[in-house]
Amino acid sequence: MILEAEVGLGSAxxxxxxxxxxxxxxxxxxxxxxxxxxxxxIVLITGPSGSGKSTLARCLTGLIPHLYHGEMKGVCxxxxxxxxxxxxxxxxxxxxxxxxxPSEQLLATSVEEExxxxxENLGLAAGEIRARLDEALARFGLLEMRRxxxxxxxxxxQQKLALAAMTARRAPVLVLDEPLSMLDTTAATELxxxxxxxxxxxTAVVLCEHRAEYLENIPGVRVLKMGEQVxxxxxxxxxxxxxxxxxxxxxTVTGLGVRLAGHRVLHDLTFEVPAGQVLSIVGRNGVGKTTxxxxxxxxxxxxxxxxxxxxxxxLGMVFQNADLQLFNATVREEILYRxxxxxxxxxxxxxxxxxxxxxxxxxxxxxSEGEKKRVALATVLMRGPRHGLLLDEPAVGQDAAHKRxxxxxxxxxxxxxxxxxxxxxDLTLAAQADRLLLLGPQGFVADGPVARVLEDxxxxxxxxxxxPDWVRPDRDGDASGVWx
Amino acid sequence: MIRLGPARRAxxxxxxxxxxxxxxxxxVKLALSLGASLAVMLPLNRLVFFMGLYALLLxxxxxxxxxxxxxxxxxxxxxxxxxxxxxxxxxDLAVIITLRLVLLAGTFTVFFSTTTPGELRLAxxxxxxxxxxAFSVSLAFQSIGLLDDEWRSIREAQQSRGAWAPPxxxxxxxxxxxxxxxxxxxxxxxxxxxxxxxxxxxxWAMNEAACARGFDSPRRRPYRRLTMNRLDxxxxxxxxxxxxxxxxxxx
Amino acid sequence: xxxxxFSTFQLILLAQFAALIVVAKIALRxxxxxxxxxxxxxxxxxxxxxxxxxxxGAATVVGLTSAILxxxxxxxxxxxxxxxxxxxxxxxxTDLILWLLxxxxxxxxxxxxxxxxxxxxxxxxxxxxxxxxxxxGFVALGLLKAIVSYLVFGALGxxxxxxxxxxxxxxGFFAYxxxxx
Numbered sequence: 015m016i017l018e019a020e021v022g023l024g025s026a027x028x029x030x031x032x033x034x035x036x037x038x039x040x041x042x043x044x045x046x047x048x049x050x051x052x053x054x055x056i057v058l059i060t061g062p063s064g065s066g067k068s069t070l071a072r073c074l075t076g077l078i079p080h081l082y083h084g085e086m087k088g089v090c091x092x093x094x095x096x097x098x099x100x101x102x103x104x105x106x107x108x109x110x111x112x113x114x115x116p117s118e119q120l121l122a123t124s125v126e127e128e129x130x131x132x133x134e135n136l137g138l139a140a141g142e143i144r145a146r147l148d149e150a151l152a153r154f155g156l157l158e159m160r161r162x163x164x165x166x167x168x169x170x171x172q173q174k175l176a177l178a179a180m181t182a183r184r185a186p187v188l189v190l191d192e193p194l195s196m197l198d199t200t201a202a203t204e205l206x207x208x209x210x211x212x213x214x215x216x217t218a219v220v221l222c223e224h225r226a227e228y229l230e231n232i233p234g235v236r237v238l239k240m241g242e243q244v245x246x247x248x249x250x251x252x253x254x255x256x257x258x259x260x261x262x263x264x265x266t267v268t269g270l271g272v273r274l275a276g277h278r279v280l281h282d283l284t285f286e287v288p289a290g291q292v293l294s295i296v297g298r299n300g301v302g303k304t305t306x307x308x309x310x311x312x313x314x315x316x317x318x319x320x321x322x323x324x325x326x327x328x329l330g331m332v333f334q335n336a337d338l339q340l341f342n343a344t345v346r347e348e349i350l351y352r353x354x355x356x357x358x359x360x361x362x363x364x365x366x367x368x369x370x371x372x373x374x375x376x377x378x379x380x381x382s383e384g385e386k387k388r389v390a391l392a393t394v395l396m397r398g399p400r401h402g403l404l405l406d407e408p409a410v411g412q413d414a415a416h417k418r419x420x421x422x423x424x425x426x427x428x429x430x431x432x433x434x435x436x437x438x439x440d441l442t443l444a445a446q447a448d449r450l451l452l453l454g455p456q457g458f459v460a461d462g463p464v465a466r467v468l469e470d471x472x473x474x475x476x477x478x479x480x481x482p483d484w485v486r487p488d489r490d491g492d493a494s495g496v497w498x
Numbered sequence: 499m500i501r502l503g504p505a506r507r508a509x510x511x512x513x514x515x516x517x518x519x520x521x522x523x524x525x526v527k528l529a530l531s532l533g534a535s536l537a538v539m540l541p542l543n544r545l546v547f548f549m550g551l552y553a554l555l556l557x558x559x560x561x562x563x564x565x566x567x568x569x570x571x572x573x574x575x576x577x578x579x580x581x582x583x584x585x586x587x588x589x590d591l592a593v594i595i596t597l598r599l600v601l602l603a604g605t606f607t608v609f610f611s612t613t614t615p616g617e618l619r620l621a622x623x624x625x626x627x628x629x630x631x632a633f634s635v636s637l638a639f640q641s642i643g644l645l646d647d648e649w650r651s652i653r654e655a656q657q658s659r660g661a662w663a664p665p666x667x668x669x670x671x672x673x674x675x676x677x678x679x680x681x682x683x684x685x686x687x688x689x690x691x692x693x694x695x696x697x698x699x700x701x702w703a704m705n706e707a708a709c710a711r712g713f714d715s716p717r718r719r720p721y722r723r724l725t726m727n728r729l730d731x732x733x734x735x736x737x738x739x740x741x742x743x744x745x746x747x748x749x
Numbered sequence: 750x751x752x753x754x755f756s757t758f759q760l761i762l763l764a765q766f767a768a769l770i771v772v773a774k775i776a777l778r779x780x781x782x783x784x785x786x787x788x789x790x791x792x793x794x795x796x797x798x799x800x801x802x803x804x805x806g807a808a809t810v811v812g813l814t815s816a817i818l819x820x821x822x823x824x825x826x827x828x829x830x831x832x833x834x835x836x837x838x839x840x841x842x843t844d845l846i847l848w849l850l851x852x853x854x855x856x857x858x859x860x861x862x863x864x865x866x867x868x869x870x871x872x873x874x875x876x877x878x879x880x881x882x883x884x885x886g887f888v889a890l891g892l893l894k895a896i897v898s899y900l901v902f903g904a905l906g907x908x909x910x911x912x913x914x915x916x917x918x919x920x921g922f923f924a925y926x927x928x929x930x
Contacts, residue, residue, distance in 0.1 A: 036928055077706055081758075083928045103715035111710040117644065118700055119707035121637060123616045130721045131708075137717030165643050183711065313654045331658050337699065338648065338655040341691035343919035352660055377921035379695060393659050535830055538881060571826050579883060591882065598881035599827070606829030610821050618817070630757055634764035635814055641765055642818070645772045683789075683909045690790075690913040694797050695922065697769050701762035702929060714757060 025050035025091075026218035027074050027109060027187045032088035034069055034078055044069050046088070049238070053186060056209065056219045060226040061240030062413040063384035067222035068114075070240070071191040073097070074220060076105035093186055107136060109187035110180040114195055116172030120164035120179075125156055128164055129179045136183060150182040154208065169299035170201025177208060181217075188212060189220045194228055195410050198298050198439035200479050202228055224413050227442065227484045254360050255430035263401055264288045265310070265327060265433050269318035272305050279305050281457055282318070287433050289402065292424050294444035294464070295437045297453035298478055303437035306453070307331060307404045310435070322433070328400025329433065334407040336386035339393065340378040345370055348378045349392045356396060364392045367423055369416070383411035391420075395427075402433030409440035421446040441485040452477050463487075519559040519612040523730040524621040527609040530555075530737050534605040537744070538598040542590065544744050545597055551740060556607065564611050565604035572603055615639035620724050630714065637704055645697065652692045661688040756930060759802045760810070766798040767814035770836075774824060788870075788902040789909065792863035795843050796910025797917075799853045801926065805844060808866070812840015831877055835870040842869025854918075856911040863907020864900045871899050 028050040035043045044066045051057045061067055072078040076097035079086045090097040093108040113119045122128040129150050133143045151157045154174050159167065164175055173193055180188065190209070194202040206228050213219045213234075221229065229235050265287040272280040279302040287293050297303050308314035311331045320327055333339065342348040349364070350356050365371045368388040373381060378389050387408065394403065403424070409417055421443065428434045428448075438444050450467040452459040452474070460473035464487040467473065474481050514520060519527060537548045556562040569576075576596055583592035613621075615636050622632040656662040662685060708714075726734075755763070773790035798811045816836035819825065825832030843866030850858045917923065 072706075075710060077709065081706065081709060081930050083930060102709055103712045103717075106710055106712040106715075111706075113703065113707060113710075115703060118703035121633075121640065121704060121708055123614060123636065123640065127616060132711035134721050135712030135715040135718050137715065137719050139719070140721055143721045165640065179711065308654065311658060313658065331655075333651060333655045335648075335651070335696075337696050338652045338692050339659060339661065340695075341661075341688055341916060341920065343916070343921075377919070380921045380925060397659060531829075568823070568828055575826070583883070595882050599883075602830055602877065602881065603826075603828035606820065606833075610823065610829050613821075615821070618821070630753075630760055631810075634757075634760040635817055637761055638764035638768040638814055638818055639821070641768045642772060642822075645765070645768050646776050649772055649776050679905060680908065683905050684912060686789075686793075686909055687912050687916050690793055690797070690909060691916050691920070693769060694794075694801070694913060694917065697765040698762060698801065698922075698926070701758060701765045705758040705761050708757070708761075 024052065026053045026055075027051050027092050027189075027220065028090065029070070029073060030089045032070075032073050032086065032090055034066075034073060034084055034086045036069075036082075036084050044073065047240075049074075051187070051218045051220055053218050054213055054216045056213045056221065056229070056232070056235045058226060058229045058235050058237045059220065059222045059240060060224065060237060062415060063224075063411065064382045065241035067240060068191050071111060071189045071220070071222050074187075074189050075109045075111040076100065076102050077111065080105075103135065106185070107183070108185050109189060110183060110185045112173075112176050112180055112188070112190040112193050114192040116169050116176055116196060117165065119176050120172060123163060124161050125164060125167075125175055126151070126160045128175055129182050132179050132183045146182045146184075150178040154178040168201075169196050170198060170204070173197055173201065173205060174208070177205065181212060186216070187218045187220070189222070191222050192224060192411075193221070194223055194225045196299075196407075196439075198479055199441055199482060201299065203480055203482070206232070224411075225440070225442075227482065231484075254357075254363050255427055255432070263323045263431070263433065265329075265401070266321050267310070267318065268321075270306075270309055270320065271317035272302070272309055272314060274305065280309070280316070283457060284318075285451070285458065285461065287435060289431045289433045290428050291448040292421070292428050292434045292436070292446075293449045293451060294447035295435065295451045295453055296439065296441065296444050296477075296479070297437075299439065301453055301455055303453060304334065304406050307406050307435070307437060310404060322401045327402075330394040330397060330399030330403050332387075332391050332394050332403070332405045332408065334410060336383070336390040337379075339390055340386060343377055344375050345378050345381075345389055346374050348389055349396055351393070353396060357398070360398075361396060364395060367419070368392055369419070384413070384416060387411060388416070391423075399432075402435070403427060405434075405436040407438055407440075408436055409438050409443040414442075417443050418446075441481065445485050445487045452479075454478075513614065514561060514564065514611045517560045517612050518729075519561070519608055521729070522612070522733060523724055523726055524609070524613045524617045525624060525724060526726070526730045526734050527613060528621060529734060531606045531609040533737055533741055534608075535602065538601055540744060542594045542597075545594065545601070548740070548744055549597060549601060552601070552605075556604075559608060559612070561607050561611055565607045568603045568607060569600050572599065576600070620720075620722060623720070624724055629718070633708075633713075641700060644700065645693075648696050649693065652689055652696075656688045656692075662686075754806075755802070755804065755810070758929060759804075759807075763798060763802060763807060763810045764814045766794050766801075767811045767818055770794050770811070770815045771818045771822060771824070774819070775822070786898070786902050788863075788867040788899060789906045791839065792843075792867050792903050792906025793909035793913060795839065795866060796853045796859045796863060796907050797913050799843065799847055800910070800914040801917075805848060808843035808847065809837075809840045812837045812843070815840070827874070827877065831873065834873045834877070838869040838873045839866050842866040842872075853907075854911060854914050856908055859907040859911035859914075860904040861907065863910065864904035867899050867903025867906065868896070871896060 030048050032047045033045050047070060059067055059070065073090050079098060080102040092105055097105055120128055122131050126147065129147050130143060133146055151160055156175060156178060164172060167175065193205060197205065209219050210232060230237060268284050270280060270283040295303055305314055309316040310320055311329050340348055342351055349361065365374060370388055373385065378386055408420055412420065424434045444450060445464055445468065447464055450464045451461045452467065454477050459477050460467045460470050468481055468485065468487060534552055537545065540548060556565050576599060580592050580596045583595050619632045619636045623629055770791050773794065774787050795808055795811060799807050816833045819836050820829040820833045825835065843862055846862040846865045847853055850861060853859045853862060
């Protein structure tokens with residue numbers, strides 16, 4: 015696959031006929047990729063899950079082959095140095111890599127120490143380190159939080175810190191592996207602004223990202239696609255979900271409040287969710303969306319009441335991190351675990367609908383993050399939750415096609431009389447729901463059909479989130495949910 | 499905002515920012531703690547004198563409540579041992595054994611309550627502990643909160659899909675039926691596998707993140723170094739003088 | 750570059766296992782009022798660590814790191830010195846037993862290593878009691894129940910460790926590990 019044929023001299027980073035394969039699965043492998051990026055250029059690499067974007071990011075920065083045993087063919091160079099022959103620490107001086115998960119790439123006990131860590135490794139004198147530290151803190155708006163522990167920052171602040179720590183090293187090449195996937199729209203827009211500024215100052219920026227919409231319209235950004243994936247979702251509406259007997263039910267939440275470690279996270283929330291609609295809850299990183307779902311399922315102790323038709327709710331929950339629950343030897347065993355009489359028709363349909371058919375005998379732990387999330391969804395759907403399904407950030411790690419597939423399945427579930435709630439910071443997914451509920455630190459800010467809420471600029475401003483131009487509702491929606 | 503789990507809360511509650519020892523060199527605090535532990539070998543009258551001095555240090559360092567809490571947790575064992583020793587051996591020995599236990603329980607308060615993991619890393623590196631190991635220890639500190647949240651989430655995720663059920667509190671030991679111990683241990687695999695997988699993935703993510711910022715570079719120059727100030731020397735000198743006096747001077 | 754005994758990844762991994770031990774100790778208590786029951790997860794993690802990083806000294810590194818963490822967090826009843834030495838002893842003890850017996854993936858060996866490794870913690874308390882001059886006969890008598898409990902939960906922990914290693918192997922996790930340096 016040739017992303018850009020002109021592999022020439024003067025490029026800041028280049029790959030020539032690079033091929034790499036992992037031992038475990040076929041996913042994420044590269045076959046004959048060529049690419050060249052000039053100083054000051056931004057290259058956006060998009061492609062479906064498993065197309066090899068992360069692998070390419072690691073090849074370009076030398077993590078492959080220095081940290082991986084798999085077989086690599088072809089040549090990658092950074093600033094004229096071969097990534098195979100140059101020691102990794104020397105390559106790191108020339109090409110930095112920012113990763114997807116903000117919290118897992120932060121290594122120090124304070125914001126300040128985080129930036130200092132990379133500068134110490136450059137062998138700089140203390141005076142130079144101090145100057146670069148102050149500049150990075152000021153540039154990324156981190157001065158106020160310089161003594162805070164990175165683990166106490168929000169996801170957006172953490173990703174900004176990761177970028178600050180990397181750019182303070184002043185490497186001529188910056189590669190980013192899905193840095194936007196866990197950020198809300200405001201944090202993602204801010205990060206993109208920093209990247210364009212960096213490119214203007216001469217840094218070559220390579221961004222591997224599903225959420226291409228944030229960069230596609232920026233002038234001068236070169237978009238390269240790795241693989242295409244077409245998913246057939248036509249047959250998905252004929253889902254074998256059992257329609258609920260006894261008519262449509264309704265989730266009624268009254269005065270729900272949660273305190274965690276002495277802090278009030280949720281306060282006096284009152285709302286209803288009738289079955290038959292897909293509800294999206296949107297809010298900034300850390301506002302308490304996950305806590306709300308945990309309270310609805312009964313996993314989190316809370317004030318107030320949560321009832322479905324006056325009874326205790328029977329809601330299944332799909333967690334954000336699929337690794338929390340996968341432990342069986344095969345996808346089949348995982349999905350059918352402890353089901354005395356599994357509905358094999360539903361099982362077969364789920365495998366097909368979720369694109370897991372070819373992985374049935376594979377160990378779930380070796381699948382990509384997106385695939386694992388789909389296995390986790392299948393395990394919950396196979397148990398047939400009594401009243402409905404809650405999904406925490408289901409869009410993370412999913413490409414556009416799989417997001418469409420997901421919303422189709424959720425709509426089929428809703429049509430079968432189930433309550434369906436998703437929390438997300440991905441507005442393209444949220445916009446495909448029937449109803450949108452905006453959650454702020456003081457409670458709900460807006461509630462209603464997606465089209466109407468998206469137009470409520472005052473509400474988004476109060477929430478501190480921006481609605482990019484490209485977010486459009488999937489349909490007008492006729493949500494009848496009530497928020498008081 | 500990130501939720502604080504019990505493990506992270508435990509650490510945050512323990513660090514005493516208000517203590518004057520917070521600004522003291524960690525090497526000095528380590529020396530003071532080790533020196534105080536050695537004092538258990540002193541005879542009774544000198545031990546009592548030393549404990550008085552040590553209590554004064556804790557009072558000045560605003561750590562007396564922290565040390566008292568440590569000792570209070572031991573109250574029943576101390577009382578039981580004191581009574582046993584008194585009946586079996588005699589009052590003098592009962593007193594000295596109890597005092598030694600009290601001292602051992604409280605000595606390291608001055609170090610662990612006033613030192614951050616970052617300062618510990620600097621102290622370890624000064625002690626010629628390899629940088630890679632000292633770095634991994636500080637990463638372990640970083641991860642406690644994260645792993646703590648994940649333990650909870652794993653239990654919840656497995657519970658919500660019916661793969662694991664927590665033993666009921668009311669049943670206590672009986673809830674953990676001895677007859678089916680192995681079967682029950684087998685059930686815990688649903689928790690242990692995800693926990694191990696996540697720990698390994700964190701380790702790998704941190705390894706990659708560190709290497710992407712030039713970790714293990716032979717050119718590394720530490721930005722911060724430990725330096726002794728006047729208070730550090732004063733405390734160290736005072737501790738040495740006290741030690742010498744207790745060994746040589748007859749009370 | 751010269752080859753190191755533990756790679757950076759392995760060192761970080763062992764430190765993560767140490768953190769996991771401390772978290773399990775604080776946050777994952779079973780509702781049992783028996784001394785030593787926390788050894789179930791403690792020894793399970795220790796055994797898993799020696800299976801995932803199959804080198805002599807792996808358990809000692811986990812023991813040392815968990816000792817530093819536990820002392821910092823104020824775990825244990827007899828003060829930081831006792832805590833530090835107890836956690837360290839569990840690591841050293843496990844390494845010694847596995848050096849004598851063999852692979853931690855064998856359930857019987859893992860259970861034995863778990864029991865005896867956990868028992869090393871008791872030996873520290875015994876030694877400290879000796880240092881302060883407590884009458885050893887009474888200490889032994891008072892702690893007889895505790896000894897049995899230490900051994901039982903240590904063995905169960907070792908067994909859980911071996912079962913976890915087997916599940917990880919079946920789930921292809923060692924293939925994931927094998928492609929990382």
